[in-house]
Amino acid sequence: MTREILIYAQTNREHKILNVVLELSCAAQELSKKLDNCIIAALLVTDGTNLEQNKNILKQNGFDKVYIAQNTEFKNYNTKYYSNIAINLINEINPEIVLIGATTQGRELAPVISSRLNTGLTADCTGLDISDEGKLVATRPTFGGNLMANILCKNYPQMATVRPKVLKISDYPLEKNTEFITINSDISNIEKDVEIVDFIPNIQLTDFRIDEAEIIVAGGKGMKSKEGFKLLKELADVLGGSVGASRGAVDLKLADSSIQVGQTGKTVMPKTYIACGISGAIQHTVGMSGAEKIIAINKDKNAPIFKIADVGIVGDVFEILPKLIESLKERR
Secondary structure (H helix, E strand, C coil): CCCEEEEECCECCCCCECHHHHHHHHHHHHHHHCCCCCEEEEEEEECCCCHHHHHHHHHCECCCEEEEEECHHHHCCCHHHHHHHHHHHHHHHCCCEEEEECCHHHHHHHHHHHHHHCCCEEEEECEEEECCCCCEEEEEEECCCCEEEEEECCCCCEEEEECCCCCCCCCCCECCCCEEEECCCCCCCCCCCCCCCCCCCCCCCCCCCHHHCCEEEEECHHHCCHHHHHHHHHHHHHHCCEEEECHHHHHCCCCCHHHEECCCCECCCCCEEEEECCCCCHHHHCCCCCCCEEEEEECCCCCHHHHCCCEEEECCHHHHHHHHHHHHHHHC
């Protein structure tokens, strides 16, 4: 039997493939080369909305096979339905590796699947590789983010969830002659114990999702108060960006957890990341080190954040930011 890497092709509420799926596919190309060019497959669970568009996206992004489970009941995510579809497919095709994005949905779905299959799961990974023995090596932060651990799974399939935006999407199309396979999507024997009545989006400090922002102005404990974060919001508005926060700032209730960046928050890859009053502990930098440009403002010249910053400003954020905002407004 031909070996396969299976990737869960999660879609958003608008029924479009998430970028993390494309990130996983790009990483899988390298894994496949070390596994005798094994097949790269996707599982798409759908009610049929945007199906042709999603098939084209997967075709353009390196998938040899796409298994499609289609049912009108799949309009909204349901753990029982989706996990049963995945488990039945995995038992049928016996993939070597199963990869799932470490999204809110993925973090719920993956452990259910691994538990039912009696296999291991490495969660919230930041890197993937294949060992000399042909085993999946999943890398993730451990010991509070102070160390990076390489973890191997003893059982099959080898499973891992990977944080969005820590892997790169290919710069060029990876079009393949993709085979689309319709699989059994009968769920009539599964009791539905959750019904979605309404969906209310989380209102963040900014007008759009922090993980989609090209410019992020982030604050840490050094911002001292919610008033300090209003200063960050003012700068972000001038730049057309979004506000982020470190865990320390969130723990002090200076900002909402929805905009937290770092190991226990979101991973972001903006074009510009401005870190204000953030010391730069690894728990935070693991979530933002992929930014194209990092600008750090901190009164402590020895703050670790300066080690990864492209531009470092040693000084008081409450003196520097008002002048920066004023200067930018004059330019506009």
